[in-house]
Amino acid sequence: MLFYLFAALAVLSGAYMVLTRNLLYAGFSLLVTLLSIAGIYVLLYADFVAVTQLMVYVGGVLVLILFGIMLSSRVQDKSVRSESVNKIWGTLVAGLVGVGLCYTILKANISSLPWLLAAETDVLGWQKSTVQMIGIKLMTDVVVPFEVVSLLLLIALMGAAYIATDKQEL
Template identity: 85%
Template sequence: MLFYIFAILAIVSGAYMVLTRNLLYAGFSLLIVLLSIAGIYVLLFADFIAVTQLMVYVGGVLVLILFGIMLSSRVQDKSVLSENVNTVWGTLVAGLIVVGLSYSILKSNISSLLWLQTMEVDVLGDQKSTVQMIGIKLMTDFVLPFEIASLLLLIALMGAAYIATDKQKT
């Protein structure tokens, strides 16, 4: 039941996000979409992905987007609105995609998959959380790729800060 609530909330908020002209409302509806997706991850017992969703997307990216929208929302006393000129075509294409995906999901016999039939009722078994296992793997087996990825992200952040600075011509 909770899955359907989160799914409907994500779909309705996503549709509102795409169809609204007010960028601030679109940003807040993106917040609801991302929180709903995190709720779905919790229901799937993917606690690490749910926490990552909350920290990275809701805590970082979305806050940055909302601050950017709120700081630049008034340009010469005019509110910044998006120019939705293709809402009819976008809605038509999205509807066709939903119909096509629904048809393919209904035609596929998911319950006959072998790995679903052999799966027990207890999904997690003895394992209580995936965070501990992922943390141990990151700090032992995958420490070098983890550090390389963090250095690449740091270099990208420094490059973005350099590009964003106001360059004075001398």
């Protein structure tokens, strides 16, 4: 039941995100979509992927998008609007893809897959959380590449801040 709730919420907020003309509302509906997908990951026992979804996409990318929308708008007393003109074609293509996916899912005999039949006997009884295992691996075996990537991301952030500054103030 929760899966269907999260799936419907993700699809509806994703559709609203695509169809709205207000960019700020689109950003907030993207937030709802990403949170719904994180909820689906939790229901699938993919705890590391759910935490990564929350930390990277919801915490980082979405905040960057919302701040970019709010700070780059220099128009006074007007909301930022999209000039999308292909809503009918986009909705038609999305509907056809959705119908095709539903047809494929209904025609596939998913309940008779051998790995699903084997998994019904023991649902993650032996498996512990993957976050602890990945954390130990990150801080022992691959700590140098992890630090190099973090320094590269810091340099990229500093470069983006420098590019975004007004050149006349320097």
